[in-house]
Amino acid sequence: MSPPTSPPWIRATAALGLATAAFLVPSSAPLSAQAHYWSEHFGNESVLLNGAVIGSVTDAGAVFYNPARLLHQEERVVVASAKAYEWTQTRVDDGLGEGEDLARSGFRSIPSFVVGTFTIPGLDGHQFAYGVLTRFRAHLAFSFRDERESVLPILPGSDDFVGFADFDTEFRDDWFGLSWAHALTEDLSLGASLFWFERDLTRRASFDFRGLSETGEAATLESSRSYIAKDKGLVGKASLAWRRGGASLGLNVTLPYWTISSRGEVEYDDFYVGIPDSTGVVDNQLRSLRQGGLPMDWRTPWAVGFGAGWESGDWHFHTATEYYAAVAPHVLMEVRSGDEDEGIGQPIDYAVVEERNAVLNVGAGVRWQASDRVEAFASVATNFSAAPDSVVDFLAFEPVVSNTTNETDFVLVGGGVSARTKWADFTLGVSWQGGRDDVVRAVTLPDDDSTGDDPDDSGPPDATVRWNQVRFLAGFSIPRVNELIGDVVGGGG
Numbered sequence: 001m002s003p004p005t006s007p008p009w010i011r012a013t014a015a016l017g018l019a020t021a022a023f024l025v026p027s028s029a030p031l032s033a034q035a036h037y038w039s040e041h042f043g044n045e046s047v048l049l050n051g052a053v054i055g056s057v058t059d060a061g062a063v064f065y066n067p068a069r070l071l072h073q074e075e076r077v078v079v080a081s082a083k084a085y086e087w088t089q090t091r092v093d094d095g096l097g098e099g100e101d102l103a104r105s106g107f108r109s110i111p112s113f114v115v116g117t118f119t120i121p122g123l124d125g126h127q128f129a130y131g132v133l134t135r136f137r138a139h140l141a142f143s144f145r146d147e148r149e150s151v152l153p154i155l156p157g158s159d160d161f162v163g164f165a166d167f168d169t170e171f172r173d174d175w176f177g178l179s180w181a182h183a184l185t186e187d188l189s190l191g192a193s194l195f196w197f198e199r200d201l202t203r204r205a206s207f208d209f210r211g212l213s214e215t216g217e218a219a220t221l222e223s224s225r226s227y228i229a230k231d232k233g234l235v236g237k238a239s240l241a242w243r244r245g246g247a248s249l250g251l252n253v254t255l256p257y258w259t260i261s262s263r264g265e266v267e268y269d270d271f272y273v274g275i276p277d278s279t280g281v282v283d284n285q286l287r288s289l290r291q292g293g294l295p296m297d298w299r300t301p302w303a304v305g306f307g308a309g310w311e312s313g314d315w316h317f318h319t320a321t322e323y324y325a326a327v328a329p330h331v332l333m334e335v336r337s338g339d340e341d342e343g344i345g346q347p348i349d350y351a352v353v354e355e356r357n358a359v360l361n362v363g364a365g366v367r368w369q370a371s372d373r374v375e376a377f378a379s380v381a382t383n384f385s386a387a388p389d390s391v392v393d394f395l396a397f398e399p400v401v402s403n404t405t406n407e408t409d410f411v412l413v414g415g416g417v418s419a420r421t422k423w424a425d426f427t428l429g430v431s432w433q434g435g436r437d438d439v440v441r442a443v444t445l446p447d448d449d450s451t452g453d454d455p456d457d458s459g460p461p462d463a464t465v466r467w468n469q470v471r472f473l474a475g476f477s478i479p480r481v482n483e484l485i486g487d488v489v490g491g492g493g
Contacts, residue, residue, distance in 0.1 A: 044427035044475035048377035052363030055250030056309025060115035068191030068241035231262035246311030264294035264333035287345035
């Protein structure tokens with residue numbers, strides 16, 4: 001049995017807070033991470049080139065972009081790490097009505113990326129590497145409070161209204177694994193990476209709306225939804241790399257995640273009192289359910305990437321494209337309805353679904369050898385959304401909601417410099433990711449002392465959402481570890 005549908009004026013009342021929350025959500029990386037595949041890049045130089053290095057990667061990012069290129073590192077032993085910081089701004093022009101704009105900004109650190117390469121005695125022509133990387137990680141939490149007068153059509157006379165909205169989402173996807181490369185011929189090499197992944201997604205949202213009339217009549221609406229999705233397993237990559245002279249080509253295939261263990265959990269609560277139905281009858285309701293250990297079907301697409309690179313004097317050019325397959329509509333997790341021993345109140349049906357469109361991203365970059373020790377980088381790339389147009393956002397509080405949101409297509413621009421010392425390379429850079437999207441405004445927020453009409457009677461006007469994300473990178477690598485160890489042991493001789 002599906003949960004009863006709330007009267008239209010309940011949904012309109014809830015929208016006063018829901019509109020604010022819904023428009024702030026797209027700024028969060030967790031939601032973006034579900035729909036955008038090129039949000040994160042790995043390797044000090046590869047970050048500055050926005051990942052356009054599938055056929056020409058020269059840094060530790062080879063474990064991700066093309067493990068076959070591990071044989072083309074300048075030195076066989078590499079230790080690399082990077083620290084990045086991110087500033088994100090989201091602005092919604094006319095988000096709550098004409099001239100009623102919304103804006104949010106924040107600053108956070110980005111997890112590091114660490115890779116080390118090694119060889120095994122007796123295995124000539126083979127190169128190995130270990131890697132620890134954060135495929136995605138982000139956290140966003142915010143709360144909203146609004147106080148107004150005479151906005152509730154359900155309460156007679158002048159009324160007071162207060163609304164609260166809280167939202168919290170956290171997503172992480174960590175990879176730990178090994179990579180291998182082998183020379184098939186002098187020009188051609190084969191590679192593969194196998195990572196253990198651990199994904200953890202938590203989403204919570206709650207809304208609390210209260211109204212009191214001048215005659216003492218009260219109305220309360222409290223709703224909350226949350227779900228947790230966790231899974232662990234393996235993800236693999238296979239690649240080819242060809243190089244001759246100053247030209248190089250590369251192919252990389254990423255397999256879908258293979259889940260070994262998973263767990264889902266859902267909490268669902270509704271409570272409203274003093275609210276009449278369409279006939280004027282007050283129907284107070286309380287519904288509550290928590291279920292854990294839910295089976296999950298969390299799917300990811302396979303992907304194939306191709307890249308090329310070539311040299312012309314002091315200039316090195318890089319291009320890459322990567323295709324991600326579509327993911328068919330499916331149920332990520334759903335509440336088991338009808339269990340007599342679970343829940344309070346009427347039976348609850350609640351499902352989280354997922355669907356992704358096919359995506360083709362492209363990127364290009366250039367590296368300039370300014371001197372023997374200094375290089376400069378510049379790049380541009382796309383980061384298109386895989387989210388379908390018809391998804392129902394988690395904050396819509398509907399019986400069926402989507403785990404994949406944010407339909408905006410992004411553009412990435414980056415650049416920086418790399419300086420080489422005797423033992424280590426240092427990298428400084430900055431990148432920008434941004435986009436805009438015209439969206440349907442969920443509600444036009446009424447003014448104080450309004451007539452109390454349904455706030456969305458005027459129709460669904462448009463609002464414009466603008467995203468800006470700036471990242472700052474400071475990284476280092478030690479490609480000449482053997483020289484460093486020799487100097488230390490030998491006393492610098």
